Amino acid sequence: MAFSLVTTTALVIGVNIAPAQAADSAAGAATSASADVARILAANPGSRQLNASDVELEPGVIMSVPESRTADFGIQAGTCTYKYLCLWSGANWTGYKLSLTRCGWTYLQNYAWPNGGDWRDKTTSLVNNQTTGVISHFYDSDIYGNQLYLGPQHSYGYRANLAYDTAAVGGSWDERMDDILVC
Numbered sequence: 497m498a499f500s501l502v503t504t505t506a507l508v509i510g511v512n513i514a515p516a517q518a519a520d521s522a523a524g525a526a527t528s529a530s531a532d533v534a535r536i537l538a539a540n541p542g543s544r545q546l547n548a549s550d551v552e553l554e555p556g557v558i559m560s561v562p563e564s565r566t567a568d569f570g571i572q573a574g575t576c577t578y579k580y581l582c583l584w585s586g587a588n589w590t591g592y593k594l595s596l597t598r599c600g601w602t603y604l605q606n607y608a609w610p611n612g613g614d615w616r617d618k619t620t621s622l623v624n625n626q627t628t629g630v631i632s633h634f635y636d637s638d639i640y641g642n643q644l645y646l647g648p649q650h651s652y653g654y655r656a657n658l659a660y661d662t663a664a665v666g667g668s669w670d671e672r673m674d675d676i677l678v679c
């Protein structure tokens with residue numbers, strides 16, 4: 497209804513449309529992030545919003561919307577909060593982020609993706625910023641429930657593009673990760 501109203505009145509108020517669109521464009525990134533946050537909240541019952549970009553899915557598990565970046569800043573301190581293991585859906589720490597700080601097993605099937613599905617087979621880059629020397633172990637769960645070992649990552653350490661990392665079971669790590677022994 498809103499669109500048809502705009503269409504039928506466009507000729508009348510046309511002179512006012514351009515400034516309004518310019519204002520919307522300036523706030524575009526924030527609007528997109530809030531819509532993303534809303535989708536994450538809806539897809540993960542029981543989750544709660546922490547701030548403009550972060551949603552706590554459950555204690556120790558935080559999902560963040562993609563950061564607005566116009567350039568590759570490379571790896572920076574603070575990209576992954578200290579004492580967390582962070583996963584990104586894109587290469588070079590882009591896309592959605594999942595931050596994990598609980599030891600023991602994390603099963604990515606428990607965390608829903610905004611547009612359907614879940615965090616399995618999504619991870620393409622990561623940072624391990626847990627306390628120094630802590631090692632995380634990553635697995636690909638096959639259709640029979642067997643855990644195929646991708647490999648380890650010690651802290652502090654990172655992998656910028658899992659497509660270039662060879663898994664212990666063969667192939668690359670990229671978009672395969674399902675189960676994680678965080679620490």
Ligand SMILES: [Ca+2]
Pocket residue numbers: 616617636637671672673674
């Ligand atoms: Ca998998």
